Amino acid sequence: MSEEFVVATAQRLQPQLVSHFMQLIQSNHLAHAYLFNGADGTGRQEVARTVAMRLFCQNVTDDGLPCGQCPECRRIMAGDHPDVVSVVPDGQRIKVDQVRYLKAEFTKSAVEGNQKIFIVDQVDRMTTGAANSLLKFIEEPVGNTVALLLTANKNLILPTILSRTQIVDFIKVAPQALTTALAKAGIVPSQRYLLTTLTESVSAAQELVVDDWLANAQTAVGQWFTACCDRDERAFVRVQTELVPLGSNRDRQGVVLDMVVQVWHDALRQQANAVDPTDLAYPQVAPVSQRVAHQLSIDRLVTIMTETLATRGQLAGNLNFQAILEALTLQILAQMR
Ligand SMILES: [Zn+2]
Structure with a gap:
């Protein structure tokens, strides 16, 4: 997947959300925690990655988009950026060691204080225990962190998480x-x-x-x-x-x-x-x-x-x-x- 491809896909699938989030970042209004609620194919991962790239991009375009070319953008695209922590469930469940990794990264960000973004896909597949421990970090954001929780079905998400995140509904964009x-x-x-x-x-x-x-x-x-x-x-x-x-x-x-x-x-x-x-x-x-x-x-x-x-x-x-x-x-x- 090329880096232009992800931003272009995000723009094609969710032009309004992309421009909304680019403006939120531009004006420093990004909240600490969002729930991206979108069926498969609505671009929730692509928008999440575009947000991450925009936060770190060293060469934002005139249109306010991440460039996709600079070292930061490239590392994010390669899944190799130390401050972009991404978790995708391994099978049916988000595993205990994945949650442990998340918690360790959250704790680290408290110490380092630098910009960090957490992207957890299919967050509905977290066990209740795992979700509750994640909540603590959403409630008391540390340092400069942003959590993007992704789901295909917000009806499966614990109300405690729903009430503490800003819910963003991904509507299928008409061709x-x-x-x-x-x-x-x-x-x-x-x-x-x-x-x-x-x-x-x-x-x-x-x-x-x-x-x-x-x-x-x-x-x-x-x-x-x-x-x-x-x-x-x-x-x-x-x-x-x-x-x-x-x-x-x-x-x-x-x-x-x-x-x-x-x-x-x-x-x-x-x-x-x-x-x-x-x-x-x-x-x-x-x-x-x-x-x-x-x-x-x-x-x-x-x-x-x-x-x-x-x-x-x-x-x-x-x-x-x-x-x-x-x-x-x-x-x-x-x-x-
Ligand atoms: Zn860039």
Whole structure:
């Protein structure tokens, strides 16, 4: 696997997460522990390695990506970097000696104090005892450490770990073929890009457009977003009157939260470059997202993105849908001041 290949694969599979994490590192906002929740083939290892390379790269590109050429990048790619500690289960379980190795490395990092990143794949295969000993290090991060815990199924993860990590859901990124198929299925252009961020299948997309649900949701989220950007306290009221009724069941509530992520992601994408409105999730509010992209500092936009990305984990943790959206709205309005 060449080093360009990993970063390119990560970008192809998870363009939004890659740009999100590159910006978190750039602005020094990387948290101590993340849970990357993604089915096989969604690029969780590639994104994890891209994050590791970006942390150590000596020659970050103009696009804010790891270069893939410098000695640090090369050592990480070769699996031979002393400060990138990677564990993959050996068979069905993460073995006791692998956990012992992890603990020893954590302890070492406390002494050395230098940047260190831990990547533990299939963390669901840890025994409860092993997971609990890992928790201690997540709870009391030592030195300059980052832990990336990877899983294909967060439902198998202990709640104690879920509650102490930031959960990042890896959604399968739609191939160009999906956009074409959506067009063939009669989906209007203004909804196509948004749908490719929400689902991988044409039939699931078609379910979302039934009875204009998607059109109504796109309008409601766009108006809520506009109110937030205008520092209009009525954004809070819109949660109750317009967003909450869209979430008639848990699945739809999840879709609404994903849609909220996308509207802020539109703004983030426009901060770096001009984006053709047809490539925005919310072309209707393009002038607003463009304005806020230039008004807000990168730090604030990244903070907002982080807060919106956290809502899916809150929903999975059984928090009330309305309460999640209200808390998010207050956090966002606070960033707008
Ligand atoms: Zn490099």
